[in-house]
Amino acid sequence: MCFDTELKQNRNVRSNAIDSTTRDVIRGALSAWGTLDISTFLKPGDRVGAFEIHDGSGRVIASVRRDESPIGLVWQVGLGEGRERIFPSVVTALRYLRGHICPEREAGRVLFGQGESR
Amino acid sequence: MTTRIPLTVITGFLGSGKTTIVREFLRRKGYQKTAVIINEFGAIGIDHDLIESSREELISLSTGCLCCAMQGDLAQTVRRLMAAAVFDRILLETSGMADPAPILQTAIVDPYLSETVEIANVVVTVDALNGPAVIHDHDEARRQVALGDRVLITKSDLDTHAGAVAANAVRAYRPDVALAKSINGDVEPELLFAPADHRTPWHSVVSEPDDDSHTHAHDAAIASVSLRVDAPIHAVALTLFLQALAENCGPDLLRVKGIVSIRESPESPAVVHGVQHVFHPIEWLDQWPSEDRSSRFVLIGRRLDATWLKLMLWTIEEEVEQATRP
Numbered sequence: 265m266c267f268d269t270e271l272k273q274n275r276n277v278r279s280n281a282i283d284s285t286t287r288d289v290i291r292g293a294l295s296a297w298g299t300l301d302i303s304t305f306l307k308p309g310d311r312v313g314a315f316e317i318h319d320g321s322g323r324v325i326a327s328v329r330r331d332e333s334p335i336g337l338v339w340q341v342g343l344g345e346g347r348e349r350i351f352p353s354v355v356t357a358l359r360y361l362r363g364h365i366c367p368e369r370e371a372g373r374v375l376f377g378q379g380e381s382r
Numbered sequence: 383m384t385t386r387i388p389l390t391v392i393t394g395f396l397g398s399g400k401t402t403i404v405r406e407f408l409r410r411k412g413y414q415k416t417a418v419i420i421n422e423f424g425a426i427g428i429d430h431d432l433i434e435s436s437r438e439e440l441i442s443l444s445t446g447c448l449c450c451a452m453q454g455d456l457a458q459t460v461r462r463l464m465a466a467a468v469f470d471r472i473l474l475e476t477s478g479m480a481d482p483a484p485i486l487q488t489a490i491v492d493p494y495l496s497e498t499v500e501i502a503n504v505v506v507t508v509d510a511l512n513g514p515a516v517i518h519d520h521d522e523a524r525r526q527v528a529l530g531d532r533v534l535i536t537k538s539d540l541d542t543h544a545g546a547v548a549a550n551a552v553r554a555y556r557p558d559v560a561l562a563k564s565i566n567g568d569v570e571p572e573l574l575f576a577p578a579d580h581r582t583p584w585h586s587v588v589s590e591p592d593d594d595s596h597t598h599a600h601d602a603a604i605a606s607v608s609l610r611v612d613a614p615i616h617a618v619a620l621t622l623f624l625q626a627l628a629e630n631c632g633p634d635l636l637r638v639k640g641i642v643s644i645r646e647s648p649e650s651p652a653v654v655h656g657v658q659h660v661f662h663p664i665e666w667l668d669q670w671p672s673e674d675r676s677s678r679f680v681l682i683g684r685r686l687d688a689t690w691l692k693l694m695l696w697t698i699e700e701e702v703e704q705a706t707r708p
Contacts, residue, residue: 289697292690296630336704352705354697355626362630372628372635372659374621377490 283313286330286339290315293358297366317365326361389472389499390574391485394507395516395523396478399536399567403507403574404475406567413571415470417463419456456485457492460499471575472499479522482529483636486657502575506530507564510538514551524604527552528636528682529657532560532573539565556606558680604636607686609679611695614643619702620652620664623695628659630694631683635659640679641671651675 287306294300294317309316314329327342333350339357342348343364351357362369394400404418456474463469476482482504489495506526509516513535516523527533533552538545549561562573615623620642627635638656653665681691 285693285697288690288693292687292693293630295687296634296685296690298685337701353622353701354694355622355629358626359629370632371630372632374625374628374656375491375660376664377496377660377662 283330286313286328287315289354289358290317290328290361293361294365297362297369299366317361326364328357328361386498386500387469387471388502388575389474389489390503390505391474391476391482391501392505392507392574393476393480393482393526393530394478394534394536395509395513395520395526398478398507398509398513398516399534399564400475400478400507402536402567403534403564403569404473404567407473407569407571407574410571413471415468417460417467417469417472419459419463419472419474456488457494460495464498471502473574481522481525483525483657486529487660490657490660490662503531504529505574506533507536508533508548508552510535510545510548511541513548517551517555524555525636527555527559528604528606530556530559532562534562534564534569534573536564536567538563555604556682558606558608604682604684605686607679607681607683607688607691609677609681609688609692609695611643611677611692613699614645614648615677615695615699616702616706617644617646617652619695619699620644620654622698622702624654624656624661626694626698627681627691631686633658634684634686635681636684637682638679639681640677641667642677642679643675648675651677 287308291300291306294306300306305318305320307316307318308314309324309327309329311327311329313331314327316324317326317328319325325344327348329340330337331340335352337352339351339354340348341351341357341361349360351360359371362371392400392403404420407413408416408418460472463472474485476485486501486504489499489501506529508523508527513523517527533556535545535548535552538548545563552559552561562569624638627638635658637658638654638661640652640654642652642654644650644652647666649669650666651670653667655662679691
């Protein structure tokens with residue numbers, strides 16, 4: 265096997281892993297927010313590796329993709345017709361997405377106690 | 383390090399035997415320096431249990447202990463108690479409908495309380511006869527069981543079989559919780575208060591062998607989820623993971639306990655424990671309590687998917703590793 269073929273295969277394996285991570289992270293988040301299968305549906309998008317979140321009427325309300333970038337793997341989140349925003353962290357990507365899909369949902373902020381660290 | 387006095391919260395549904403346990407405990411010799419706070423927090427009003435408890439004030443005072451029917455906030459009450467006398471421990475009895483979470487959160491975040499008291503235990507009483515039905519029917523009872531370190535099955539002397547059924551009902555929600563019986567309010571003091579070495583009972587909970595990631599679901603959706611991760615994680619990944627839990631699980635997250643292998647300090651595991659989104663300061667152990675050096679989390683709440691939580695932790699760790707790679 266030539267180096268180029270091996271590299272391409274490795275990239276495909278990595279790409280598939282990225283896709284499944286994206287799908288599973290988003291599916292789990294929608295489920296945690298209580299919206300999956302109630303008001304939203306997750307489907308593969310038109311773009312490679314993208315997943316679209318549909319509302320009950322079939323309208324695309326968001327799309328999420330995880331891709332390589334010069335700064336490493338990033339999350340690309342698009343909302344409706346708006347432009348995509350890029351997040352280097354799954355935490356901030358989900359925060360942005362949740363604010364759009366279920367802004368009314370109460371989200372806790374970690375608060376550490378003031379006692380001495382034992 | 384200052385010495386904080388142990389505070390045990392005793393909670394349980396209406397009529398489950400909390401007051402009987404408190405009363406019997408106060409009759410024991412050698413425990414006179416116990417402050418007892420009887421009240422509740424949260425939105426629920428004063429109920430039948432509290433009225434009964436107020437009557438116990440006379441009995442408790444006659445043993446030399448102080449009972450205080452608390453009307454103000456917990457910090458103010460503890461401050462007043464500490465000014466009045468020297469106490470070795472505090473027993474706080476909630477009302478039957480109370481949610482213990484705000485009490486625990488207050489004890490963690492209040493500057494005075496966090497310096498003065500250490501939450502030793504959350505003890506939950508479950509009536510052998512009515513407990514299974516109460517747990518099934520009442521969210522308050524499920525929250526109490528969900529937040530407990532130890533569950534005491536009461537009144538099992540009246541029906542041994544019912545005691546076993548009640549234990550199973552508890553186990554369905556909290557397979558990890560410590561279970562014991564209390565007959566006529568009799569309970570060994572060590573079941574109420576922390577071990578002598580001041581290590582939180584949560585250590586024993588998270589260090590118990592457990593299957594790999596799994597969920598114990600139940601009809602009412604409060605579940606106990608266990609995560610095990612073999613590879614150490616970055617300290618910042620742990621913080622981000624806790625933040626992700628709080629943000630995405632929100633009010634569905636009731637309690638988090640964990641012993642975590644941190645890459646920056648592999649010999650000193652971090653112990654995390656939180657009530658909803660409020661966490662104790664991270665505790666660093668001098669050494670691992672057992673040969674098992676994997677990170678282990680126990681999470682209690684609703685809609686908690688062990689596979690997704692593990693994926694989130696893995697993804698966050700991967701991103702931190704990517705960002706910190708030279």
